[in-house]
Structures are given as C-alpha cells and as structure tokens.
Amino acid sequence: MEVLVKVGDTIAKDQSLVTLESDKATMEVPAPFAGVIRELKVKVGDELSEGDVIAIVDAAGEAAAPAPAPAPAAAPAAPPVAEKPAPIAARGVLPGNAPEGDVPPTARPPFDAKIVMPGDVPYASPAVRAFARELGVDIQQVKGSARGGRIVREDVAAYVKHALASGARPVGGAPVPAGGGLNLLPWPKVDFAKFGEIEEKPLSRIQKISGANLARNWAMIPHVTQHEEADITELEAFRKQLGAENKELKLTPLVFQMKAVVAALKAFPQFNASLDASGEKLILKKYFHIGIAVDTPDGLVVPVIRDVDKKGLLDLARELGEISRKAREKKLGPNEMSGGCFSISSLGGIGGTAFTPIVNAPEVAILGVSKAAIKPVWNGKEFAPRLLLPLSLSYDHRVIDGALAARFAVFLANQLGDIRRLLL
Structure with missing residues (x-):
C-alpha cells in the first residue's frame, strides 16, 4: 500500500488518498468529500480490509457539533437520542465507502469478529469460502490473519501448503493421506546448498495465487489435449493489409483467433459451459466473454474481454491493447478478471510447436496457440508453401x-483458414 497524502494536506473530493495493491491489480481510494487531513490511520506497507479507517478528515464547510444530549433520568434504560443529529467535522474515510457521517470513529465500539459472525462460524467472505471448498479445505481449521481474525485467500493457500509439506491435512476434522488425499509421497526436502552455490528468490503474489489455482485445476480436471493446424496464409496477408491501413492500432493475430473461437463456441455450445458445484449439471452460457492470458513481469494473468461476438476486429484490437497494458501495470479491476467463458493462451510471439494449456476452471476448455511456420502442403497437383498455425485445445473430459x-x-x-467465414 502507498499513502498519497499527509497530515495537514487540503484535499478535494475524489482526490486519491492511498493506492491499494491486491493479488493482481492496484486501485486508488478517493476522498468522498473535500477537507483537511487531521490524522492518518495507515502507513506505507499496511494491509487493509474493507471497513478499515484510512484517515480522519476535517470536512470543508462543516462545524463540529456537541454530543447528543442524554435521555431524562426518569428513563435510564433509553439510549441517548438527539432530535436532529448535526454533522461533525471529523469523519472516518473508509475504502470504497462514503463516511458514516453522524457517528465519529472514536465513538464506535472496537471491531469484534464475533459480533458479525457469532459462535464458532469462521469469519470469511463467500469468495474465500468457495476457494476453500474448491481446494477441499475445512475452513474451520484455518486461522485468519486479517483484521478481527478474518480469513483471507492467503490463509487458505498457506494452510494447504503447510498441510502438503507435513504430509497430511484435516478435511472435515479427519486426516487424509499425504498429497491431499491423492496418496502421493511427501514433497522431498533437500538441502541444495550442500551441492553448490544457491540463491533464494521468493515467488510473486501472482505466482503464489495462480500456482494454487493451476495445481487444483490440473489435479481435479481430467485433461485431454487435441492438436490441429490452421492454414492462415490468406488471413495473415489480410491482417497485414488491414494493419497498414490502421497504423495507429496493433492488429495482432489474436483478434482473429478470438472471433474464430466465438464462431466455434456458437457451433458447439457445450464448450461455452461450466459444470455446477455438484458436478451433475451443465450450465450453458448465452454470452461470449473470452479470457486472454497475458504475460507480465510478476506472472501470468487472464483478463476477460466481454461480448466478443458484438465487436469488430478494430474494436477488439483497441480493447486488447488497453487491457494488456493494464495487466502489465497491475491496474486490472475485479470485473476485468472474471466472467470468462473460454480462454486463449498464445505463445505465437515466442515460439514452440505445441503445448498443453491447463483449463481455467470453471471453464471447460482452453486454446493454446503456438508459432506459425511455413510448411509444404499438397494441393492436389504439387507441394505449395503455406503458413500453418499450430492449435492445442485442452478440454475437460x-x-x-x-x-x-x-x-x-x-x-x-x-x-x-477462410476469413470470409468470420463474417458469417
């Protein structure tokens, strides 16, 4: 986290107060009103959760009001009430929320998770609970590290990592064999320094989170990969011509691949689907949102481009360039990372002839694209040079x-192979 203001600063409405960094994106928290920073409640590097106070601000144009008058002595059980509470100058600024107005932060009782989640119910968001269920983790066994004992994704991932390293993990209160129930041997513990010089480099947060997801997807989805080649000789010639006519855009082969994938999803709707949580029903989707794997310095992220079926090639080229830039700068919002129907992982700009991409749950298929190459193709009379694009389709069997x-x-x-089909 980065703090963008200091005590004594005069701020305007919507001015950024802090920059928050999540697993795969950064976002700025704006001031909900103008005023002067009286006190900062956070510092650089702090971890924040929703509801945490960032700063105390003297709101512009407002005066402090006295506390509400107490109730008459004859009715001691009644809480203190003011007929018309006046606004106060000092307000707590909350991430993503307007100030609470009439109740100063100092008057609020200290946060207690048991008030929100009474009894022994774990304090965790629905998304974290779903993440724990996907990994087969009994969330009752996970200790929360966030404010008030709240359980976050990192706690669940750390619990799984520790369980696998120790050779067992309790699920539903019962231990299971090493390897999370897969009857695998424990991970080998080796002192690599005995064999020569080493260097330790921590994984990025993106690598840690994506690693847990990839391991789950590979272990829980029965993968099969179908390989094919597409003759893109004419398509590539058209792409270069269109690019020359629109030099302000970077018209990559990926935009054509996205349109072709949508056509295939319409023809084979079982690919545009997801299994429900029970694994007994197939949810067929009527929209076409395509996830695009983007290589960033911190790891792989998959932003989603929505309604690809309703956009032209040039519109897709603009949006693809913008969302790729935001991914590399870690500025993707949550809505830009969710809702995908089908993913494309393209290594065409790097190389390779084929690979096995891992299905991005809850999707049921993913397309891997390798580097196109000129090959001789028999046309009935002779071998002719053609540009062939390797395709690798992994799917949930x-x-x-x-x-x-x-x-x-x-x-x-x-x-x-026939760009005219993309217009149908």
Missing part, C-alpha cells in the same frame, strides 16, 4: 469427449 473436441478443433481451423 467429463464434459467433452474426444470426437466433439476434434470437430471443434477442425471447425476452428476452417474458420481461420
């Missing part, structure tokens, strides 16, 4: 069988 995956891959290759 619980939902999609091999024949359907092969048809999807062939259909997709045909879409890329």
Whole structure:
C-alpha cells in the first residue's frame, strides 16, 4: 500500500488518498468529500480490509457539533437520542465507502469478529469460502490473519501448503493421506546448498495465487489435449493489409483467433459451459466473454474481454491493447478478471510447436496457440508453401469427449483458414 497524502494536506473530493495493491491489480481510494487531513490511520506497507479507517478528515464547510444530549433520568434504560443529529467535522474515510457521517470513529465500539459472525462460524467472505471448498479445505481449521481474525485467500493457500509439506491435512476434522488425499509421497526436502552455490528468490503474489489455482485445476480436471493446424496464409496477408491501413492500432493475430473461437463456441455450445458445484449439471452460457492470458513481469494473468461476438476486429484490437497494458501495470479491476467463458493462451510471439494449456476452471476448455511456420502442403497437383498455425485445445473430459473436441478443433481451423467465414 502507498499513502498519497499527509497530515495537514487540503484535499478535494475524489482526490486519491492511498493506492491499494491486491493479488493482481492496484486501485486508488478517493476522498468522498473535500477537507483537511487531521490524522492518518495507515502507513506505507499496511494491509487493509474493507471497513478499515484510512484517515480522519476535517470536512470543508462543516462545524463540529456537541454530543447528543442524554435521555431524562426518569428513563435510564433509553439510549441517548438527539432530535436532529448535526454533522461533525471529523469523519472516518473508509475504502470504497462514503463516511458514516453522524457517528465519529472514536465513538464506535472496537471491531469484534464475533459480533458479525457469532459462535464458532469462521469469519470469511463467500469468495474465500468457495476457494476453500474448491481446494477441499475445512475452513474451520484455518486461522485468519486479517483484521478481527478474518480469513483471507492467503490463509487458505498457506494452510494447504503447510498441510502438503507435513504430509497430511484435516478435511472435515479427519486426516487424509499425504498429497491431499491423492496418496502421493511427501514433497522431498533437500538441502541444495550442500551441492553448490544457491540463491533464494521468493515467488510473486501472482505466482503464489495462480500456482494454487493451476495445481487444483490440473489435479481435479481430467485433461485431454487435441492438436490441429490452421492454414492462415490468406488471413495473415489480410491482417497485414488491414494493419497498414490502421497504423495507429496493433492488429495482432489474436483478434482473429478470438472471433474464430466465438464462431466455434456458437457451433458447439457445450464448450461455452461450466459444470455446477455438484458436478451433475451443465450450465450453458448465452454470452461470449473470452479470457486472454497475458504475460507480465510478476506472472501470468487472464483478463476477460466481454461480448466478443458484438465487436469488430478494430474494436477488439483497441480493447486488447488497453487491457494488456493494464495487466502489465497491475491496474486490472475485479470485473476485468472474471466472467470468462473460454480462454486463449498464445505463445505465437515466442515460439514452440505445441503445448498443453491447463483449463481455467470453471471453464471447460482452453486454446493454446503456438508459432506459425511455413510448411509444404499438397494441393492436389504439387507441394505449395503455406503458413500453418499450430492449435492445442485442452478440454475437460467429463464434459467433452474426444470426437466433439476434434470437430471443434477442425471447425476452428476452417474458420481461420477462410476469413470470409468470420463474417458469417
């Protein structure tokens, strides 16, 4: 966290107070009203949760009011009431919320998780509870590290890491074998320094979070990968021509691949689906939001471009450039990281001939794209040089069988092979 103001500063409404950094993005918290910073409640590097007070601000144009008068002595049980509470000058500024106005922060009782979550109910958000369920973790066993004992994703991930390292973890109160119930051997413990010089480098937060997700997806989804090649000779010529006519845009092959994927999803709706939590129902989606894997210095992120079916190639090129920039600068918002139907992971700018991308749950398939290469192709009379693009389609075999995956891959290759089909 970075603090953008100091005590004594005069601030305007909507001026940024602090910059918060989450797992995959950063966001600025604006001031909900103008005034003067009287006291800062945070410092650089602090971890904040929703509801934490950032600063005490003397609001511009308001005067402090006396506390409400107590009730008459004849009715001691009644709480103190003021007929018309007046606004106060000092207000607590909360992340993502307007000030509470009539109640000064000093008058509020100290936060206690048991007030919000009484009894032995774990104090955690629905998203964290869902994350724990996906990993098979009994959240009752996890100790929260955030304010008031709140359990966050990092606590769940740390619990799983510790359990796997120790060889067992309690789920529902009962221990399971090493490897989280997969009957795997414990992870080897090796003193690498005995063999030579070493250097320790901590993983980034993105790598830690994505690593846990990837491990879950690979372990819980039965992956199969179908490989295909698309002849993109004509498509590449058209792309270069269109790029020359729109030099202000970076028109990459990815925008054509996105349009072709949408056409394939419409033709094979089982790919535009997700299994429900019980694993007994398939949820078919009527929208087409495509996740794009973006390589950043801190690790891989997958922002989502929405309604690809309703946008043209040039519009997609602009949006793809903007969302890729925001991903590299860690400025993606939560809404830009969720809601995907199908993901594309393109390594075409780097190299390789094929790979096995990991399905991004709760999606049921993902497309891997490798580097296109000129190859001789028999046209019925002779071998002719053609530009072929390797495609790697990984899918959830619980939902999609091999024949359907092969048809999807062939259909997709045909879409890329004849750009006229993209206009249908």
